[in-house]
Amino acid sequence: KTADSAPVIAARERLDIGAGTLSNTDHALIYSDGDMSIGGHTDSLNHATGEGIRLENHSAQIEAGGSLTLHMQNVDNRDIHLVLSPEPVEISREHHHEFQLNGGTPRYDANDPRITADTSSREHHLTTPEGGAKDFYEFYFDRVTAETQVIHKDPAEILSGAGLSWQGNTLTNQDSRIVAGGDLTATGAVSNLESQGERRVTETDQGTPQAGSGSRHHKKPGKRTTGKKKKSRVKTSTYGPFVTTTTLPLHLMRYEGDTVPAENPPSVAGRPPAAVSLSAASVGSLVSSTGPADIPLVPDAHPLLSLSLPASTAVPLTSADRHIPGTGNALATVSPAPDPLPPAVSPEMAFSELTHAQNVSPLIVPAGQHFTLTLPPENGHGDTEIRLMTPDIRLPDNSLF
Structure with a gap:
């Protein structure tokens, strides 16, 4: 492969390849508009026969419009350029304010109409569908979701419009696609492997206005001996972090028969195209048309009000120079072109x-x-x-x- 061009082997009707080892890498394409057969060697009729030793299809494509036959002992279909983020990347952050009765199980959002929370009176009180109490918990926290990101993918593809048959010892399909429009048959051990990501959900009060005090225990007042009633007590503590980690499927691998490759969807049955009709009274209305769109041009529909010209030291334009031919209008202003744009901003800049x-x-x-x-x-x-x-x-x- 050169800097901007990958090699291609193609045939209009049928392609036969006989090779002990075949390596197809980095966007190289082996294509047949009809059938394709890959084996160990070719016979007197130039048809592929026998069994080859190894086929490597690494971030490249092997495709037959018809049937595809592979007689190779070992087939390695692999994305060699896959790059995942080293750590899960934050994708969402939700702010939460919740209440829970002491000893109760469910938590309730502070905006839940089924509850009433009084935390400003002398005696704090929480009423929920479970009942009411002066002893309850209040939580302030953020729920942060982070997921592994696919920074770059370049899957290998083995595709056929009809049936796809492989005969050999081992076939490995790593983060790539083997898809047949007809039957997909394999004689040998098939290993479909897919890199897994990680979803990490963290609940914490860090980064919130209540950092360090996101968990609050409202306790009922003690018994009064003399004087005024005692107030409710509030004990604060840090909330979290509580981390839950699960496996995240990245959907990088396909191994399917009797289907259509997603990259080559069938054409949709024809329907009358929509044409845009422009007029001074109605702009942008959609009409049904079976022929080319007829778009009339209406003079003076959008009069020109200003024009930007290159900077010049020449004599300023007169009113005659500002006249727009074919109209009764003239340019309202004439301004020099702006200075060249500054250098573009790169993501590495603070x-x-x-x-x-x-x-x-x-x-x-x-x-x-x-x-x-x-x-x-x-x-x-x-x-x-x-x-x-x-x-x-x-x-x-x-x-x-």
């Missing part, structure tokens, strides 16, 4: 490092990766950070033509 010009510049985020921008405390909106992720859009680097 907010404090940004200049005023860079604050209004587009932010470049690597495709498929999460980026968190921590806001300065004076932003005044109560928000502390912005999270975003750009889609992973990559053009193929192999081509049949």
